[in-house]
Amino acid sequence: MFEIAPFVPFFIAAALGLLLRGWLRGTLFIAVSVLGLANLWLLGAAGTGLEFGHYTILDFHLLLFRADRLSLLFGYLFHIAALIAVIYALHVRDTLQQVASMLYAGSALGAVFAGDLLTLFIFWELLALTSVFLVWARRSGRAYVAGLRYFTLHILSGLLLLGGIIIYGQTHSTLEFGEIGLAGNILDNPAGWMIFLAFGIKCAFPFFHSWLTDAYPESTPTGTVFLSAFTTKVAVYALARAYPGTELLVYIGATMACFPIFYAVIENDLRRVLAYSLINQLGFMVVGIGIGTSLAINGAVAHAFNDVIFKGLLFMSMGAVLHVTGKINGSELGGLYKKMPKTTVLCIVGAASISAFPLFSGFVSKSMVMSAAIKNGYDGVWLVLLFASAGVFHHAGIKIPYFAFFAHDAKLPAREPPVNMLLAMTIAAALCLAIGIYPQALYSLLPHQVSYTPYDVTHVLTQLQLLFFSALAFVWLNLRHLYPPELPSVNLDADWIYRRLVPDAMRALFNRLFALDNRLRSAMVGSVGRLLEGVTTHHRADGVMARNWRTGSMVAGVVLLLGIYLILGWL
Amino acid sequence: MASEKQYFFDNPDNVRKVLRVFYGICILLFALDFVIHRHTEFRWEGLPGFYPLYGFVGCVVLVFAAKWMRTFLMRPQDYYDKRELEAQREDSSQNAVVEPAAPPATIHLSGGHDHV
Numbered sequence: 296m297f298e299i300a301p302f303v304p305f306f307i308a309a310a311l312g313l314l315l316r317g318w319l320r321g322t323l324f325i326a327v328s329v330l331g332l333a334n335l336w337l338l339g340a341a342g343t344g345l346e347f348g349h350y351t352i353l354d355f356h357l358l359l360f361r362a363d364r365l366s367l368l369f370g371y372l373f374h375i376a377a378l379i380a381v382i383y384a385l386h387v388r389d390t391l392q393q394v395a396s397m398l399y400a401g402s403a404l405g406a407v408f409a410g411d412l413l414t415l416f417i418f419w420e421l422l423a424l425t426s427v428f429l430v431w432a433r434r435s436g437r438a439y440v441a442g443l444r445y446f447t448l449h450i451l452s453g454l455l456l457l458g459g460i461i462i463y464g465q466t467h468s469t470l471e472f473g474e475i476g477l478a479g480n481i482l483d484n485p486a487g488w489m490i491f492l493a494f495g496i497k498c499a500f501p502f503f504h505s506w507l508t509d510a511y512p513e514s515t516p517t518g519t520v521f522l523s524a525f526t527t528k529v530a531v532y533a534l535a536r537a538y539p540g541t542e543l544l545v546y547i548g549a550t551m552a553c554f555p556i557f558y559a560v561i562e563n564d565l566r567r568v569l570a571y572s573l574i575n576q577l578g579f580m581v582v583g584i585g586i587g588t589s590l591a592i593n594g595a596v597a598h599a600f601n602d603v604i605f606k607g608l609l610f611m612s613m614g615a616v617l618h619v620t621g622k623i624n625g626s627e628l629g630g631l632y633k634k635m636p637k638t639t640v641l642c643i644v645g646a647a648s649i650s651a652f653p654l655f656s657g658f659v660s661k662s663m664v665m666s667a668a669i670k671n672g673y674d675g676v677w678l679v680l681l682f683a684s685a686g687v688f689h690h691a692g693i694k695i696p697y698f699a700f701f702a703h704d705a706k707l708p709a710r711e712p713p714v715n716m717l718l719a720m721t722i723a724a725a726l727c728l729a730i731g732i733y734p735q736a737l738y739s740l741l742p743h744q745v746s747y748t749p750y751d752v753t754h755v756l757t758q759l760q761l762l763f764f765s766a767l768a769f770v771w772l773n774l775r776h777l778y779p780p781e782l783p784s785v786n787l788d789a790d791w792i793y794r795r796l797v798p799d800a801m802r803a804l805f806n807r808l809f810a811l812d813n814r815l816r817s818a819m820v821g822s823v824g825r826l827l828e829g830v831t832t833h834h835r836a837d838g839v840m841a842r843n844w845r846t847g848s849m850v851a852g853v854v855l856l857l858g859i860y861l862i863l864g865w866l
Numbered sequence: 867m868a869s870e871k872q873y874f875f876d877n878p879d880n881v882r883k884v885l886r887v888f889y890g891i892c893i894l895l896f897a898l899d900f901v902i903h904r905h906t907e908f909r910w911e912g913l914p915g916f917y918p919l920y921g922f923v924g925c926v927v928l929v930f931a932a933k934w935m936r937t938f939l940m941r942p943q944d945y946y947d948k949r950e951l952e953a954q955r956e957d958s959s960q961n962a963v964v965e966p967a968a969p970p971a972t973i974h975l976s977g978g979h980d981h982v
Contacts, residue, residue, distance in 0.1 A: 440950045561936050632875075666907075669907050677908065682920075753904040756895070757911075764918040767892050768923075770885065778929060784941065784943055794946055795946075
């Protein structure tokens with residue numbers, strides 16, 4: 296094993312990737328992911344509490360690599376995600392995209408192992424800077440403007456983080472990245488709140504979520520797979536480290552789990568449906584972090600692990616559909632199971648995992664958060680999460696496979712995607728099943744030692760009842776033609792505020808200002824004109840100023856002045 | 867010819883068969899609630915049929931609520947594009963960037979993906 300920070304090999308590979316081409320580049324990227332994972336595994340086996348890469352800036356001691364069970368788990372996860380996504384993207388011949396994706400994966404690893412807040416900030420900004428190129432790599436007008444919006448919000452998050460770090464450094468005289476907490480109100484603890492908000496933007500908190508649903512579906516088929524894995528999970532990691540047990544997070548998480556499913560039902564772009572369901576899954580993790588018990592944190596982290604893999608699998612299957620057919624709207628797809636049977640099966644594995652079917656990975660992690668919620672007395676939140684569980688099956692579990700692969704046959708020309716895509720999806724599907732069948736492998740890596748058995752009669756039965764009757768609702772609504780059809784449309788979301796409301800308001804404001812300015816100017820011009828008019832009237836041939844004065848009246852004036860002086864002298 | 871091949875779900879009988887199996891499983895799962903004694907932690911959870919009803923009613927409410935949301939959230943597909951892409955095109959023409967004038971939404975749909 297080498298004491299080398301995990302992001303370094305990725306950055307070196309990205310630099311070499313600029314020079315290499317074709318299969319050489321692909322092999323290098325795969326090798327870096329595999330060897331990086333092996334090295335990290337050996338480092339982790341050597342014991343936690345490992346740190347190296349100390350450096351000093353000003354008076355602050357900074358740390359490039361600090362490993363504990365929490366960061367190691369995310370480290371393993373990001374290596375696996377990078378490996379799967381790299382294999383999925385092997386056929387791509389686009390240097391920009393491939394280099395950016397390696398830099399992006401490296402930045403995520405750097406952020407996860409950052410021992411201090413300043414190092415975290417650097418990788419936080421690098422995440423934004425590298426990932427935006429994956430959006431722009433689509434090279435369409437929509438991707439360009441969506442990427443700009445994405446970048447702006449992430450830079451805002453970075454600035455908030457930096458501001459928070461500066462205040463935190465002044466008040467705490469250390470920059471170590473540990474628990475920060477939200478004690479006190481905003482005025483007492485501005486650093487805590489600013490950093491919280493910075494994490495919240497990246498974690499897609501309600502009202503800050505629209506960068507995700509806006510930009511991810513505009514990326515390339517392979518770019519979205521990378522995007523879905525890293526940014527939000529780094530934010531989950533950061534929240535789990537800095538704000539465990541913050542009660543506010545429970546309610547934020549419940550909102551995140553709930554509201555996107557309504558949007559997902561009426562959304563037409565199937566990758567945007569997945570983006571909404573990504574927020575929904577993040578909600579479960581945020582609730583777990585908010586509850587903050589060992590079981591809840593374990594559940595949140597385990598769910599993050601599983602979510603990267605099954606959401607990646609779903610994004611990959613939809614990416615394959617987009618790659619092969621060039622279409623991704625539910626209204627234009629259908630009947631693809633005939634021509635893409637392997638992709639169909641792999642997509643269904645992902646759908647079953649995200650819906651938390653027994654024997655699939657979602658089942659063994661989501662339930663930890665749910666039972667933590669009920670054990671800690673969050674009954675209302677538990678009901679909301681249960682509703683969200685049924686809803687996620689409805690939109691991600693049924694809607695995605697149904698409208699893409701079944702429903703009415705759109706008779707699109709299609710075939711199976713390239714072998715590397717199928718291979719990447721197969722690896723992800725195998726992991727979904729392996730974790731679902733043998734959860735102890737994942738549980739043994741979790742931050743806290745908790746014995747939890749997901750498979751008991753009650754849990755399996757109730758989950759199956761919930762899912763099958765959700766499916767029954769779908770079948771009933773569909774047979775009665777009550778299910779909302781897929782329509783080519785745009786649904787207004789929070790991004791409407793800065794895409795329409797603010798521009799419109801600014802436009803109206805500026806129109807008003809210009810009108811006011813116009814009126815002021817014309818009034819001034821008018822008054823100047825009137826002044827000139829007045830002056831000229833006095834200077835005209837018969838004007839007061841043009842009159843000749845007689846000598847006598849001038850003498851009279853002088854006498855008057857002298858008289859006034861005389862009076863003033865007497866006084 | 868592949869297009870004339872009869873696939874599994876092309877036959878309405880097969881669809882009916884699959885649905886019948888599905889209904890059977892639903893009934894079985896509902897019935898199991900009365901046979902198996904579940905351990906419960908939540909006060910309503912112990913009611914027989916809580917989970918099936920919650921799942922069914924929840925999803926129906928979800929769909930109807932989402933349909934209702936369409937009445938005030940739905941806009942035509944080019945709602946944002948009209949203004950944003952035009953503004954962008956003006957920008958690029960001002961900056962004299964040499965860019966083909968083809969509609970941006972349709973070019974490079976696969977984003978640099980060669981069909982292999």
